[in-house]
Amino acid sequence: MSTLLRCLALLALGCTLPLYAADLRIDVGPQARVWTTQQLLNLPDARSVMIQADVAFHRTMSYRAVPLRALLPGLTRGIRLKFVANDGFSVDLAADTILNQAGAQAWLAIEDPQQPWPTLPGNKGDAGPFYVVWTNPSAAQVSSEQWPYQLARIERVQDVTTRFPATAPAASVPADSLVSHGYVVFQHTCFACHTLNGEGDARMGPDLNLPHNPTEYLSTDMLRAFIRDPQSLRRWPEGRMTGFPTQASLSDADLDAVLAYLKYMAQHKVDK
Known part of the structure; x- marks a missing residue:
């Protein structure tokens, strides 16, 4: 095969592959679990979620997402979780906030490689591959820091x-x-x-x-x-x-x- 044909073949193959392969590590129970993008997108709980006044994008956004509680089996009040992002951001979140029954709900938004999210405003890069978003956040007094994007792992920790x-x-x-x-x-x-x-x-x-x-x-x-x-x-x-x-x-x-x-x-x- 000529060099030109080889390059064209590789280019065609690249166009058929996902833009990236991403993993999310969750370590809150007896055993850690690593979820791939595709596994999360294929969960029965995955659905389209509309977020008003999105913290990262500063506008209304629609995501494919799963309820965060569904990925945290056995979560009980009093537990603290650490959310760590690829860019060095790290925030602790009380399980009580995630388990809140007053109307606020945490979702894990999943970036589909075939339908990537837009770039963050202000030249701040990308929000994917995973992003914790909230519906009705004021019901649990969720602050802007509790919307971690570029999420890489979730783990159980002691208090600060x-x-x-x-x-x-x-x-x-x-x-x-x-x-x-x-x-x-x-x-x-x-x-x-x-x-x-x-x-x-x-x-x-x-x-x-x-x-x-x-x-x-x-x-x-x-x-x-x-x-x-x-x-x-x-x-x-x-x-x-x-x-x-x-x-x-x-x-x-x-x-x-x-x-x-x-x-x-x-x-x-x-x-x-």
Whole structure:
């Protein structure tokens, strides 16, 4: 076969193959399971799901998806799950949120290689191959950080304080204090992309306490503005940080609490 014919044959073969082969690892029970894209698409529970105000694409989106609970047999309240993405994003999610009976429902959206999703806005790459989306998220107070895309694995973990003690305020800090509340908010927002005191699962952004805490080099007003809109401080088209521009994503009270927590942790560095 000539070189030209060989190239044409390979090109024709490539056009008949899926664009990629993707696997999702789920390790929440006695044994881990790895699902392929095709296995998930072929599940009896798979259906078309319409998502209003999609967090990643900022518009209405339609996905082929399966109920997340169907992939997590034996899930009970009190368990914590870690969702890890290919881009370094990592977020913990309480089983109670997934098991919520008030109307919110988590779905695993599956990108069909024959019908790929569009590119994410803002030059942020692709959302596939797997993406956790929600219908009626407000019924369970689901934050924007709890929509992990580029998902690679789901695993059962201990709570954040047990796993990463250097991120927690001292036991002497009152549970009802602004600092303690800020630690909770920090876990739901910043910790999905950043580490603190060298601890955490995420690898997207820099550590927020080592070598310097942002409260040490930014005024409170500038830091507040940066969290609301990162591009307002540094105009960078390739910037990956997504801001929290509205009360719906991060209230002023919660933002104040995060800043109080960061100021506290600036005085409690653990250099690892």
